[in-house]
Amino acid sequence: MIALLRRMTAVCALGGALAACGTAQAPQPQAPREPRPVPSASSASSRPSAPPTSSARPSSDPTRPVTLAPGPAGLTPVFENGPRTTDRTVALTFDADMTAGQGPRAAAGERFDNPRLIDALRELKVPATVFMTGRWAEEYPDQARSIGRDPLFEVANHSYSHHAFTGDCYxxxxxxxDRMRADVERAYTAFRAAGVPGAKPYFRFPGGCYDRRALRAIAATGVTAVQWDVVSGDAFATDADAVARQVLDGVRPGSVVVLHCTRSAAPVTERAVRAVVPELRRRGYRFVKVSELIGAAAGRR
Known part of the structure; x- marks a missing residue:
């Protein structure tokens, strides 16, 4: 447990720059307005403060992204991993982080994008889910559109501002x-303004930090909150092999892996991915988007 906490703290030491690792501090989530929630939450949460997942029915409309039914008391549902079955699926997720106030740093030349990483995923033919902040989409609209229009990828919500939804979050x-719901909705507005089609009703809390208050505040958006069960450790890492080993050691069937698509704060992610992908394929794993894992948890085939 201590080792895990140290690992998570290292990954999340990004402060205002990155958003991909916190410890969950509460219950379960729900779905955004386009689609309606459906599934049963089979995300085996080991976080002590996260409540049990609610069950749901698969949607009768196969074109709609599957979401989880609201949790206890109508709280936003939380998904952490797919079913632990013999079907070896794994979802690589990438947080495209940019905090609302980091415009001057971008103007000075700091790169919050990572086009070579996206090119590597295309070259390797790896489906992936990109959790994008609205501010990132505003800064890199061409890239945001390109990712959103590529059937290999799906875009999900990582807030507009990349500000924390709890206190004391890295x-x-x-x-x-009273601004949490608006921040989630503003990200979807930014995606539409950038021409990003079909952003999914999935939301990742900045830093991974949430509590019951946050789950209640964003419940009306209808999103399913998506966490993870494998921390890559790519944030500020300089050893791509160490990142790859951490992912390979942690992956199990149904895993959700958290990585970053932010060149300045996660400079070795592309090299780590190039090592991870062929090895997981050699082990019999198939790469999927988060929506497929949630669909499997919901019973949609």
Missing amino acids: GLPALPE
Whole structure:
């Protein structure tokens, strides 16, 4: 447990720059407005403060992204991993982080994107889910559109501002409760303005930090909150082999792996992915998007 906490702290030491690793501090999530929630949450949560997942029915419309039914008391549902079956599926997820106030740093030349990583995923033919902040889509609209229009990928919501939805979340500025829902909705508005089609009703909390108050605040958006069960450790890492080993050691059937699509804060991610993908394929794993794992948990085939 101590080792895990150290690993998570290292990954999340990004402060205001990255958003991909916190410890979950509460219950379960729900789905955004386009689609309606459906599935049963089979995300085996080991986080003590996260409540049990609610069950749901698969949607009768196969074109709609599957979401989880609301959790207890109508709270946003939380998904962490897919079914642990003999079907060896794994979802690589990439957080495209940019905090609302980092415009001057981008103007000065800091790169919050990573086009070579996206090119590598295309070259390797790896489906992936990109959790994008609205601010990132505004800064890199061409890339955001390109990712959103590529059937290999799906775009999901990582907030507009990349500010924290709890206090004390790896140094991120904290949003007041009455602005949480608006921040999620503003990200979808930014995606539409950038021409990103079909952003999914999935949401990843900045830093991975959430509690019951946050789950209640964003419930009306209808999103399913998506966490992970494998921390890559790519944030500020300089050893691609160490990142690859951490992923390979952690992956199990149905795993959701959290990585970053932010060149300045995760410079070795592309090289790590190039090592991870062929090895997992050699082990019999098939790469899928988060929507497929949620669909499997919901019973949609």
